[in-house]
Amino acid sequence: MAAFPEPKANIFALIVGIDNYWSKDFSPLLGPVNDARAFNRFLLDPRSLRGLQVPASNIVLIENEKATRENILATFKSHFLDNPNIPDHGETSIVLFYAGYGTHLDTSDDMVKAICPVDERTTDDAGTYVHAIPDYLLGWMLWKLAEKKGPNITVIFDSCYLGGIGRDIGKARGATSLSLDVPLELDSHLWWKDGSATAQSHSMWAPDAASHVLLAACCADETARELRYTPTSVHGRFTKDLITQLRRATLETTTYTDLLNLIPKWSGQTPHCGGLGRNRLVFDGNYPAIRRRALSLTPLQPPGAEHSDSVDVFRVGMGSVEGVVPGTEFSAHAADDSFLATLVALSVEVNHSILATKDEEPLTLPDHANAAVSDWKYHPIILHVFTPPEFPHTSHLFPTYMRRSAQPRKYVQAASPETADIVLWSDGDDIVIERLTSMVLECARETRFFRQKWPSFPTVVDAIAHFNYFLCTHNGSAPIPGFSLEMHRLVGESQSRKADRTVGHDGNMVDRHAVDFTSQAYAMYGFTIRNESAERLFPYFFYFDPERYTIDLWCEPGRGLPLESGGGMRTVGMGSERAFEFSLPVGETSSSGFLKLFMATDYLNFGIEQSTSPFEPWFEEPHRMEKRLSEVPTWDALNVILTMTSKGMEEKA
Incomplete structure (x- = not known):
């Protein structure tokens, strides 16, 4: 019998991951090299294990000290532009993956972004200062690559352009200080031709870029963060979720836009998909089909039943x-x-x-x-x-x-x-749920309950699946711009409570989809839902408690009462309505939960989705909200994470 070679993916990739930078301006990261290796493994794994089955010879992986500016640019040229194994004007898929620090250039144009090679802000052997790799240089090189080899290019960046550590949810992959401006003549051998090109004309982030599709960990003014998922595993939460969904989804029918819909939007970090080709199939389908196995x-x-054919x-x-x-x-x-x-x-x-x-x-x-x-x-x-x-x-x-x-x-x-997504283990009479999804990791890593109180295990785990899915779901393929959620601490008597304008930004406590506040006895809170969009929208306002896995519907519209476009507004818990109070569980110094606002162009009869904890014996399985959302042509959602700490913890911080 003739033996046929195993089909391979028609994909070439350059993967860069940098943890340890040479300049003291950069503190060490823990996840980029892990991210680079995980993406490399996804490309190499066979289709039967949900990888892409890419030949090892088609991939170049550059880590840490080898990821110098000179080597990154030279490898891009040799592995992509000048590679004779990639046919000119062909259909080969080309992938550039980068995980590490991003930065802004110190120029009069604050829109110039850059990625940081390992030797940035040092001098080379000749005593020459090493600069960042600016956005416009990468954009030009991608344009030239598309012109020569074809526009089937995917760029994946798990980095950002803002630095800092925030809210104990992981380190940001953005430099904390600006990089020096890059002299135009520095890379003239790569891109400078007639002097007419500008940084703006070749921005890699251009929404109408025809040369490539960009998958970025966050929008330009946000932060990309890395998290510790297990004691020995730190990853960028974007890369972690991206690879998870690439392995789980049916790629043969999944576009880049579809893929982005499967990845959560975190507080202060909204994954981005750009480029004219964002509605193409992921990697253009240039990988073998999963072999049909007989x-x-x-x-x-049935147990105890007599045998039957x-x-x-x-x-x-x-x-x-x-x-x-x-x-x-x-x-x-x-x-x-x-x-x-x-x-x-x-x-x-x-x-x-x-x-x-x-x-x-x-x-x-x-x-x-x-x-x-x-x-x-x-x-x-x-x-x-x-x-x-x-x-x-x-x-x-x-x-x-x-x-x-x-x-x-x-x-x-x-x-x-x-x-x-979760790990279950026993600790005496307690069952411990260890949460490993990036969204819920913004709260406590574990929750535990006494085994005897539970109904059936399958019912509990089904409820956790339901909770996680609706907490993360959003509509990245057709987002609705212009609606928002505000949270206020209230002042005044019960019939006339209003926002305290001294708390937060003019009374709004929400900052970058998060609220951090201190536990305060007798404090009352309320909310404002605003619709500045061009659509009349029906609002549905939920609270998700990750400790008890409950979903409570706090506000829904009447059937004929949408918020009007261009300024429609509704308050919740203000005026004569019953206000909201938040308190810490006994013995706890901090606690978190999520607010979620769904907005839809059609009325949805959500009902009470889930009012009791799945750990209680009288718990009933929730309704099928996913079916209702699938029937609505236009909808979107936003999340706000609430984190309350005790006054003592705030003073200690």
Whole structure:
């Protein structure tokens, strides 16, 4: 039998990650090299493991001391522009990935941004000062590359242009001081031609750039941060979520805009997607399709039931590591390839899944029958759960048999903590939930509850999946500009409470999608929702409690009462309405929660989404809000994180 070579991706990549800079102006980072290696691994991994199957010879990885200005620019030229293995004017996908510090140049034009090579602000062996790599130089080089090799270029930057550490949510990847302006003649051999080009004319951030698609960790005036996900793992939260979604999503049908919708918007950090090609398929589909595997089916008998040749539940040797999720559909076929039935995944472990017939009819399997994935049915609500071997309740989450009448779960088993959204473990009689998603990591890393109080484990984990998904969901493909949420500390009597203009910015405590405030006895708070957009919008205002995993609807409109465009406003908890009070849990010195404002052009009957904790015995599963949002053509959402600390903690800080 002839052997055929394994197909490879038609992708070339240059990956740069810098933790340790030579100049003392830059404090060490902990995540960029991890990010670069993780992205490199994603490119190299086979399609069966949800990688792109790129040949190692197509990738150049530059880390730390090798990431000098000279080497980055020279490698861009040799690996991309002058590479004979990339056909001119072809369809090869080209990827530039950078993780490290960003900066602004000290010029009269404060719009000039730059990335920092490892030797920036030092002198080379010849005594020449080493400058940053400015945005306009990169933009010019990308334009020349697109002109020669084709415009299938993706640029991924996990850096920013503002420095500092804020709110204990990780270090920012922006220099804390300006870089010196770059003499135009410095890079004349690379880009300067007739003197007519300007920094603005070749900005890499140009929204109408035809040469490339830019995926950036944040907008130009925000900060990109890195977080510690496990004791030994620090990553940029943008890169971490980007690679997670690249591995989980069905790439064959995912555009760059779709991909950005799967990544959260954090307080002070909004991922950005720019370029005319942002509605193209990710990496232009230049990677092998996931090979269709014929899998054997094992019939499963209900516990205690007599043996029967006709069953409606099966086991298949394919699981979450290969992208199966609850709801994934399999097509079952006989040995002669004749169709037998469609099977649906109900429960998914790392290396196998439990399937049931979609039409609920029993099926008698002929000899040598097999099944293959027919529809992946990926949905970002799916939670990846890791349980260590000693965890005593894994079998409750992933039973060996499920009845066909059971609803597919909203979670799958993760192979390791590094690929998980939560980790469950036992501490005496307590069950500990360790949160590893970037959004919830802005709050406490763990929450714990007494085991005997819980209803069923699957119900609890489904509720956590629901909570995480709606906390993070937003509409990056069709955002609505011009609406906002304000929070106020109130003054006055109960019938006439109004904003205290001395607190916050003219009475508004929200700063860059965050509110940090001190616990204060008897303090009252209220909110203002504003609509400066061009649309009449219906507001839905929720509070998410990450300690108890509750979602409370604080405000919804009447069916015919949207906020008018161009200045519509509604207050919540002000005037004669009941005001809001916040208090710290007993024994705690700080606590966090999230405000979420949905705005939609159509009325949505959300109802009370989730008013009790899933850890309470009387908890009921929430409604399917994701279905309602999918039916609305225009909607968007914003998050605000609230962090309250005790007065003693503030004075200590």
